[in-house]
Amino acid sequence: MAHATSIQYEPVAEIGGGAYGTVYKARDTESGQFVALKSVRVQTDQNGLPISTVREVALLKRMEQFDHPNVVRLMDVCATTRSDQETKVTLVFEHVDQDLKTYLEKTPSPGLSPERIKDLMRQLLCGLAFLHSNRVMHRDLKPENILVTSQGQVKLADFGLAKIHSCHMALTPVVVTLWYRPPEVLLQSSYATPVDIWSTGCIFAEMFRRKPLFCGESEVDQLGKIFEVIGLPPEEEWPTDVTLSRTNFPPLMPRPIADFVPEINEQGAQLLMKMLTFDPLKRISALNALEHSYFQDEETLTQKKS
């Protein structure tokens, strides 16, 4: 039974220290392939493996069965006992060359071409539409959690906060790294799949800017930064179940998005605004975003070229 993780996988380098543990690049001695090992140490106190771990891993396994091109591949899961009180769960992923953050940093001036951005966005939305149609929300989309292969293939990763929706499941209030957090989460209102669309919008802008769009220092500051761009939403869109009042913010008018994302074309700007819509119910869905004219454009263009 005991999976000899340490024997089959030979560590090569440390990739990144995350919230739950370090990610290592390792070589699979059986296949010679590179893999990424993400270990989670779980204190198995009174109740054995924590619910969160059981659910996360089950979710990843479920996603795995679909083999979607834009979701990172989970190749294996091993649990090893370290002591009576501690179990190490190791997730073995395919190794991907870099994350989107590094990819953007490595890109020389003047940055990514509009076609490259469009292609990355299409893949990102494909992955997201897949998750959403399978009742999964990612809840922590940001450049560090999006992997890009050397061939330019996008793969969504880090499902540490992902949730599979089921009718009687409560939602945890803290999700998504501050800068990519949508207003409904900042306001601690209820949320669902549109959370991921907001984050995707922020990332879309970042691909052009090569720096984040909204860099708030606190929840309120983050909201302030958002309203400086999209304007203060009308009273009737302000959620009723929140403590923070709309009157805490100055009455700002929306500003043209091109002021913040200069290189974006008109269709792109339109799509971006649909993603950065304050009201989650009015925000565009991943499936509809894929049908937006921003994407159709390119197809007709390439057809003309060839």
Next chain:
Amino acid sequence: MARTGFCDSKPLLDLHKKVDERRAPLRTWANACGPIDRRQPIADESRMATGKVEPEHRWERRLSMQTSEGIIMGFHEDSRTHTADGCVDEPVLLYPHGLQGLHSLQALVPSLLRHEVEMALEKLNLIWDRTFAWDMFLDMMRTQTWNSLPNTDLPRHFTDATRAVLVDWLIQVHEMMHFQEETLYLAIHLLNRSLRKIQVTTANLQLLGMVCLFLAAKKEECLLPEVSGLCYLMDHTYTKHQLLRMERKVLCGLKFDLSFTSPLHFLLLVASVAHCSAKVVWMARYLLELSLLEGQCVVFQPVQLAGAALCLSRQVLQEPPTPEGEAAWCLAYSIHVGSETVLLRIMQILASAAARAHSRETCATFIKFSGLETMHVSGHPGLKNASSLLGICT
């Protein structure tokens, strides 16, 4: 704000009261399987693999199914490969389809069905976003085909009867914990798979069953029982440590795959599309739960089990038909997957199980569905000779 912390534990305060109150088998489980301590052979890996589609093809398959009109047809193909187990795929008409010959109406079915399914999913609170409802349904249909096992073989020294005693005991523990119904179905599914995947001594079967229930609860429930409470329920036959070790063993054995599409979801979905009466639904739920006790049922897909439970329930209750009711039933019936032969076979198994239910040692389900809140369905006189309704004698 919403409830937080799934790990909040609910101490098993009043458990002992209920334990002793009713149903002796709860504590006598350990005796039922005897003190023999022999090793079980492990089922070979290849058996489990046969139910799966090659990974490269899965994704393509999904796409083609979404785009084509013949959604239901696609699943027909799937189901044949999975339940080959000796049944001929020759449709036997149990019910007048009502839609046959009416080609124009038949053409309407996909969109009509889609609409009804979307509404039903919303009503059952299974979705949060209508845009994805149909995708979700297709996903349920597809993933459920992986949930049936390739055969009914059990490891040596472990008979269908012992399995039934274990399942019956789990049904009682489940009820006592006030868990969701989904949790029970998941637990038994995990048990069925674990039995084929990991080596377990006869003496540890009860522990395995409890761990499966515990893991199912971790996946589905908001409130979890204390491990010590679970040990108490097993008369401290096993220590906490043993339980946690078994948990790890099961998780590794199942490769952490706890996914399951519950037949109960299909039952409620189909019943909602078919506008079934409350009594028909309760009866079907009863019959569906009986299927958990039947070792033969593990080879059937959740949607088939749900469909058969509903069909049989309608037959037993014989409610006077209304034109709207029949039309809704015909529409819902098109969700049914697999051949009529398979359906009939499941109905026969369920009918004979229901006829014997009251006199069996494993009668937790019978008792559970005998009360007022479940409309006394398990005591319905029609169940005594349900088999004859199907035109067969057992």
